[in-house]
Amino acid sequence: MALSDIQTIFFDIGSTLRVTDKDPAFIAEGRWKLAALARSDEDPEVFYKKLKDRYDVYREASKVALLDYPEIELWQQIMLPDVDGEYVAAHAQEFTTLWRDGTNGKRLTRFDTVDTVRELYRRGYKLGIIANTITEAEITDWMIEEGISHCFTTTILSSKVRLRKPDPAIYHLACRCCGTPEAGCAYIGDNPDRDVEGTRAAGFGCMILIDDPKKGRTEKMRAACDHLIENLSDLLDLFPARV
Structure with missing residues (x-):
């Protein structure tokens, strides 16, 4: 599917929207x-x-x-x-x-997360979260603290719905919640195995991975996804304003 057909962009949290300082x-x-x-x-x-x-x-x-x-x-x-x-x-x-x-350790917002999320929202995309996490409240609190909670239509956490990635059922649930068919959704994650497996099985239209070259997985990640990016802001080159 062409990127121009994507209506909704879902994100992972850890190592995608946030990083850690040990x-x-x-x-x-x-x-x-x-x-x-x-x-x-x-x-x-x-x-x-x-x-x-x-x-x-x-x-x-x-x-x-x-x-x-x-x-x-x-x-x-x-x-x-x-x-x-x-x-x-x-x-x-x-x-x-x-x-x-x-x-x-400390959970830190990636340097370009807030600006990228706000701009994708401004461009007319629905945004959501699909993440494996043991917390039920911290993610929502973080969105509020960063002033981006209004940008997200759907937040699906494994600790709240019991389902866990890469089960395609958690992706299907997210699509039903936001009202977008799977083929019209993109997923942004960092794991070349778990994130890709679930996204592909669910029939998402696009799989994008964000790379950390220090982990030495670049070639594996490039082979696994549709697009490999180094910074979240690179998404703005892939997703123009929706008409």
Whole structure:
């Protein structure tokens, strides 16, 4: 399908609209706060390692089943089954934030994300999110903080809908929500396997990958997608204003 036929552009989040800064001090503080919130007497690094082992088992199972738990269920059943369930439920969003702080570091908006999103919206495209994530609120909060929440018609998170990429069902759900046929949609991601597999299986009209040359995957990514870009702003060369 020609790019001129694309009506809706969906984005991944991690390494696409945002990047991470693995600041050791920030990560250490996140792990300390996580242990404190869980009322653990263990050393924060020991406590984090225990949770990491639990999470790794969960994540591998979720990759096979292509299903994710909602935030509260993840913390009650997988991460902190030995902590009072009502307390965990009341603080689930805080646990998620601190877990992500202690694992990935700071989440930073890519330098050209805001301007690119606003310009694509101004040019008449519907915009949406399809992402695998354990958080249910952080993405929406981030959109509001950046002043771009009005630009997005549809936000589909695996933690809210249980479906997980690359299951084509999560892409089909997003298309139904925004009212655009799959062939009229493009997807922007960073993973040459998961993002491409799901997008292709769902019948999207275009698959675009954003490259980080430092990861050494450029040739694989170029072979997998319809277009390979280095910066989000490169999308503005691909998608002119809709008539």
